Amino acid sequence: MFEVNPDAPDDETIRGAKLAEGVLTDLARTQKWERLREQVAWAAWKGGTAALCLDWDTTAGRYLGQTISGRDMAQGDVHIEALAITELATEPGTRDIERACWWIKAQAIPPAEAKKLYGLPKLPPANASSALTPMQAKMARGTNGQQPLNLTLVLTYYERPNSDNRQGTVAVCIGEEIVDGPLPWPFPFKDRLNLVRITETIVEGRWTGRTVVSDAVPVQTALNHTWTSTLEH
Secondary structure, three states: OOOOOOOOOOHHHHHHHHHHHHHHHHHHHHOOHHHHHHHHHHHHHHHOEEEEEEEEEOOOOOEEEEOOOOOEEEOOEEEEEEEEHHHEEEOOOOOOHHHOOEEEEEEEEOHHHHHHHHOOOOOOOOOOOOOOOHHHHHHHHOOOOOOOOOOEEEEEEEEOOOOOOOOOEEEEEEOOEEEEEEEOOOOOOOOOOOEEEEEOEOOOOOOOOEOOOOOHHHHHHHHHHHHHHHHHO
16 A cells, blocks of 8 residues: 655645556556565575666557668657576675675577667577576576577666766667667666665675575585585585
8 A cells, every 4th residue: 555645734745645656556557566575585585685766668558650770769668577596787896785886787688689679680699608607507597507698788777877977877888889789877766776675684704695595505515515416426
């Protein structure tokens, strides 16, 4: 339930507050806020830290036409996305990622989807698995031994306006090529970044947190090693 308190006792202000409550309720339904809340809660419980990323989707809403580069353009709408700790990065040592100067969103998507999304002339390289260690690659194959999907790593860089960069920067990079941008900071706020961090258990002095299952990880690792050795022998 959403509640907007009127800041004056007159009828017009009260009607405006009720209208705002209706707008929030409609946005929560159309943008599936409850599903996002569930996703970010599970990500925070498993990884200790998660985030909600606020962005602007230029392809949402009523279709308006195409840009000079041939990309579809619409009215646009706010896009909210739940991210796990493995999809976030910022400057090492930062204590609060929300107030940092920049952050990077890292996501692995199918090459065909990346080609359509950014209007690329050809399929981008499937480079998401190239950074995996042998152990990570083995874990990605799972228990059935199947090879992981060949996905493309898409990096989105967000830098809010600061003394070194007055306009700010938003750019999307695939491999060594910038496929979208760089564009100036598009958000009305400049004192924080376009994400909200959620932690399961706060750790003092850093933006990443812990989770109640963190202590079970070394125990599970030892159990898996013992089970593997038993099977091999």
